[in-house]
Amino acid sequence: MGNNFLKWWLLNATVILLLCVGSYFGLAKEVYLKDSSFLCFVIVGLYFCVSGVTGWLSIEIDKDEKYKANTDLGWFVSDLLLSLGMIGTVIGFIQMLAGFVEPVEGAQALKVVLGKMAYGMSTALYTTLAGLIFGNLLKLQCFYLDSHSKENACQDTKTTDPK
Numbered sequence: 067m068g069n070n071f072l073k074w075w076l077l078n079a080t081v082i083l084l085l086c087v088g089s090y091f092g093l094a095k096e097v098y099l100k101d102s103s104f105l106c107f108v109i110v111g112l113y114f115c116v117s118g119v120t121g122w123l124s125i126e127i128d129k130d131e132k133y134k135a136n137t138d139l140g141w142f143v144s145d146l147l148l149s150l151g152m153i154g155t156v157i158g159f160i161q162m163l164a165g166f167v168e169p170v171e172g173a174q175a176l177k178v179v180l181g182k183m184a185y186g187m188s189t190a191l192y193t194t195l196a197g198l199i200f201g202n203l204l205k206l207q208c209f210y211l212d213s214h215s216k217e218n219a220c221q222d223t224k225t226t227d228p229k
Contacts, residue, residue, distance in 0.1 A: 070124035100188035105154040113200040144204035151197015158190025
C-alpha cells in the first residue's frame with residue numbers, strides 16, 4: 067500500500083487507541099450516562115462509516131496514481147458532525163434551562179435544579195467536543211485525499227505540456 071493509505075491507517079489507529087484508552091478509564095460509560103441525546107455515539111458512528119469510505123478511496127489512489135477521489139461525502143459529513151455537535155449543545159442548554167421553569171425554594175430544591183443544570187451542561191459539552199474532534203478528523207482525511215489529487219493533476223499537466 068502507498069502513502070495515502072498509511073496516513074489514513076495511522077490516523078484511525080490512533081483514534082481507535084485513544085477511544086479504547088478512554089473507554090478503559092470509563093469515558094464511554096460517562097458519556098453514555100451524561101449525554102441524554104446520544105448524539106456523541108451517532109457522531110462517532112458516522113465518523114467511522116465515512117472514514118471507512120475515505121480509507122477505501124486512499125487505497126484506490128495508491129493503486130492508481132491518476133485516480134481522482136471524490137471527497138464530497140467526506141466534506142459533507144464532516145460539516146454534519148460539527149452541526150450535530152452544535153445541536154447537542156442546544157439540547158443540553160434546553161435541558162439546563164428547564165430547571166428554571168418554576169421558582170426554587172429551599173436548599174433541597176436548589177440541589178435538584180443544580181443537578182439538572184449539570185446534566186444539561188454535560189450533554190452540551192460532550193456533544194460539542196465530539197462534533198469538533200471527529201468533524202475535524204474527517205476534514206483532515208478529506209484534505210489528504212484532495213491534496214493528493216491536486217498534486218497528481220499538477221504532475222499530469224507537467225508531463226503533457228510541451229513547453
